[in-house]
Amino acid sequence: MCGIVGLYLKNPALESQLGALFEPMLEAMTDRGPDSAGFAIYGDEVSDGWVKLTLQATTDEYDFKALTGELEGKLGASLDWFQNASAIVLKIKAEEATVRAALAELAPTVRIMSAGKSIEILKGMGLPKEISERFGLKNMKGSHIIGHTRMATESAVTMEGSHPFSTGADLCLVHNGSLSNHFRLRQELRREGINFDTENDTEVAAGYLAWRLQQGDSLKTALDSSLEALDGFFTFAIGTRNGFAVIRDPIACKPAILAETDDYVAMASEYQALSSLPGIEKAKVWEPVPATMYIWERASA
Amino acid sequence: MKTIDLSSATVRDLNQALHDQVNQLEEREWVVTHPNGAHNLAVGVNEAVSVDIQGHAGYYCAGMNQKASITVHGNVGVGCAENMMSGYVRVKGSASQAAGATAHGGLLVIEGDAGARCGISMKGVDIVVGGSIGHMSCFMGQAGRLVVCGDAGDALGDSLYETRIYVKGTVESLGSDCIAKEMRAEHLEELQVLLDRAGFNEKAADFKRYGSARQLYNFKVDNASAY
Structure with a gap:
């Protein structure tokens, strides 16, 4: 069992409250996922030619100042960064692949949680409340956010095994359910050049989507083909640069509920997580149909 | 009338108070405010009380109901009125999966849609849905009637x-x-009674009847190769 929550703001005036609106949603799903939690927040886009990465170290004491100094020296690129608990958000005027190669050499223990123009992924072990406090979720601003509370069934409870998983530039995935063919699919995807850090089933779904998108599929085509390729139970929420998507497996064992008002679209595993949202009493509330993709995106920035 | 406000009281407080009515009936009309999608509301009630839930309810609302009349002014989560024995449950909004699962008796009315597996393994309950129902509904349904004013899924x-x-x-x-089966006079009659009881302005003649072909009741040796 796990919990999924997502909030996409239609009304830009609410962007300064995104974290405050989202924190109670994430914490309401504690019963469904008490062992780890995380979220992917979108906003504060970097300019053309820049890339934004979220890096996570194994301890809060990691010397990111030294690392960013070395990176600046090595690449000769302008950069800006700030630390948040054991993670940093790094903005750098360089190609993503160049930065990844430099980081692999300079800091092999530091994990790259996300990369893109807008996305920041923050996650870790502990109760959802501890995670939201650790990273100061309440004061965060942005256009949209998806989150996850985990009760692990398929693999170990670790920071790396918690959600969201990055699936490419500005893309991420959270998952409620379990996949039964992840072992074989992971082997096939490795042959296609996709890297995996864990034995986690969701990482395989993320890797599958990343691979399909690299092959030129649209998000919709990639998700449609995932319904064929993935064997198991799932409700997925997918964060994109401009919005988010929701899809459930054809049998629909795992729950999902959607709500929409003039101000926002919200999704959650259970209605309880939506009950703190303003105007929810008058929202349109419905259950997404199985094997059908729902997507909300604003016009490309 | 007694009001229980779930922004201060717990679900346990509510259910215990309702259960206590069996030993000593103190109040017939109950109102539940601020349910906010909480699970297990008004579960296991066993007395002829009325319960008005003013908002959305979570999983297993009105489960195992006997005798009580329970109305939800909103949507319900998975397993509403599961294993109901008798009484009446009305959902003014829509229901998630497995509404009325395994229920033996009583009447469940859902004014909106019901999700997948509505009436799964139903054993005598009557379910009337104003909207549509999802896939695998009425799987292994044993007794009772399922009425759908909209469409049915796979x-x-x-x-x-x-x-x-x-x-x-x-x-x-x-x-x-x-x-699909022929709609005979007795079916038109029982269906009209159910539609009227549910308060839906529908005509029995507009419906089609479906039932068991009774080919899976007993093992047939011709099917041995399928096992």
């Missing part, structure tokens, strides 16, 4: 026993051993 009535199903709209597909 595999309706798979492995059906003796539940009678009435659908006004389209059926995406019928499950194994479920077939």
Whole structure:
């Protein structure tokens, strides 16, 4: 069992409250996922030619100042960064692949949680409340956010095994359910050049989507083909640069509920997580149909 | 009338107070405010009380109900009125999966839509849905009636026993051993009674009946190769 929550703001005036609106949603799903939690927040886009990465170290004491100094020296690129608990958000005027190669050499223990123009992924072990406090979720601003509370069934409870998983530039995935063919699919995807850090089933779904998108599929085509390729139970929420998507497996064992008002679209595993949202009493509330993709995106920035 | 406000009281407070009515009936009319999607509301009630839930409810609302009349002014989560024995449950909004699962008796009315597996393994309950129902509904339904004013999803009535199903709209597909059947006078009559009891302005003649072909009741040696 796990919990999924997502909030996409239609009304830009609410962007300064995104974290405050989202924190109670994430914490309401504690019963469904008490062992780890995380979220992917979108906003504060970097300019053309820049890339934004979220890096996570194994301890809060990691010397990111030294690392960013070395990176600046090595690449000769302008950069800006700030630390948040054991993670940093790094903005750098360089190609993503160049930065990844430099980081692999300079800091092999530091994990790259996300990369893109807008996305920041923050996650870790502990109760959802501890995670939201650790990273100061309440004061965060942005256009949209998806989150996850985990009760692990398929693999170990670790920071790396918690959600969201990055699936490419500005893309991420959270998952409620379990996949039964992840072992074989992971082997096939490795042959296609996709890297995996864990034995986690969701990482395989993320890797599958990343691979399909690299092959030129649209998000919709990639998700449609995932319904064929993935064997198991799932409700997925997918964060994109401009919005988010929701899809459930054809049998629909795992729950999902959607709500929409003039101000926002919200999704959650259970209605309880939506009950703190303003105007929810008058929202349109419905259950997404199985094997059908729902997507909300604003016009490309 | 007694009001229980779930922004201060717990679900345990509510259910215990309702259960206590069996030993000593103190109040027949109950109102529940601020349910906010909480699970297990008004579960296991066993007295002829009325309960008005003013908002959305979570999983298993009105489960195992006996005698009580329970109305939800909102949507309900998974397993509403599961294993109901008697009484009346009305959902003014829509229901998630497995509404009325395994229920033996009483009447469940859902004014909106019901999700997948509505009436799964129903054993005598009557379910009337104002909107549409999801896939695998009435799977292994044994007794009772399922009435759908909208459409039905895939595999309706798979492995059906003796539940009678009435659908006004389209059926995406019928499950194994479920077939369309002739609507005879007694069916029109029982359906009209159910529609009237549910308070829906519908005519029985607009519905089609579905039931079991009774081909899966007993093992047939011709099917041995399928096992």
